[in-house]
Amino acid sequence: ILNVEQSPQSLHVQEGDSTNFTCSFPSSNFYALHWYRWETAKSPEALFVMTLNGDEKKKGRISATLNTKEGYSYLYIKGSQPEDSATYLCAFRRGTSYGKLTFGQGTILTVHP
Amino acid sequence: DTGVSQNPRHKITKRGQNVTFRCDPISEHNRLYWYRQTLGQGPEFLTYFQNEAQLEKSRLLSDRFSAERPKGSFSTLEIQRTEQGDSAMYLCASSPTGGARNEQFFGPGTRLTVL
Numbered sequence: 324i325l326n327v328e329q330s331p332q333s334l335h336v337q338e339g340d341s342t343n344f345t346c347s348f349p350s351s352n353f354y355a356l357h358w359y360r361w362e363t364a365k366s367p368e369a370l371f372v373m374t375l376n377g378d379e380k381k382k383g384r385i386s387a388t389l390n391t392k393e394g395y396s397y398l399y400i401k402g403s404q405p406e407d408s409a410t411y412l413c414a415f416r417r418g419t420s421y422g423k424l425t426f427g428q429g430t431i432l433t434v435h436p
Numbered sequence: 437d438t439g440v441s442q443n444p445r446h447k448i449t450k451r452g453q454n455v456t457f458r459c460d461p462i463s464e465h466n467r468l469y470w471y472r473q474t475l476g477q478g479p480e481f482l483t484y485f486q487n488e489a490q491l492e493k494s495r496l497l498s499d500r501f502s503a504e505r506p507k508g509s510f511s512t513l514e515i516q517r518t519e520q521g522d523s524a525m526y527l528c529a530s531s532p533t534g535g536a537r538n539e540q541f542f543g544p545g546t547r548l549t550v551l
Binding site for chain 2: 366
């Protein structure tokens with residue numbers, strides 16, 4: 324059984340605040356770590372696919388880091404905006420899978436104007 | 437729109453009825469996945485196709501569930517004799533072959549409510 328855990332489960336911040344979430348995953352047989360943003364009534368949107376230990380990726384105000392040896396990834400949002408409100412999901416891909424993703428339960432972010 | 441599409445978006449049915457959902461992946465993607473998401477949980481893997489071949493099925497997929505991808509393009513997921521526990525969001529995703537860096541592109545999902 325693969326355990327992918329995300330924390331916190333939910334987060335309320337004010338517009339302009341910076342925030343970060345954690346995803347922990349098994350450190351053995353690592354292949355890739357995916358981050359998605361899922362807004363209500365829309366498709367989950369891929370943010371990052373991370374494969375190498377020490378990877379850091381950035382997309383606008385959002386960035387992510389990866390530590391495969393200890394099994395965690397952080398997602399950072401700088402200067403949160405109300406449109407950042409969504410559920411943020413991380414998903415672990417094991418080396419022996421066909422691309423099957425094991426998801427965490429998500430972090431629900433609400434940014435208040 | 438060349439993304440992944442799913443139909444219907446919402447389905448309400450009575451317990452015991454059969455339902456079928458359709459997924460149209462991105463046209464050049466030969467990998468197709470079905471996931472299910474229940475309230476408060478992340479999506480859980482159900483099954484995977486490479487072209488028309490169903491290569492992996494989760495133990496979550498009881499014998500009431502069947503999925504097909506007859507010509508390696510669109511896929512259908514059928515649930516027979518629905519139960520209230522089947523109420524969930526059913527997501528489809530597609531990706532090109534291989535590569536650790538390949539994203540899975542998701543559709544908007546079909547929300548099933550079993551009364």
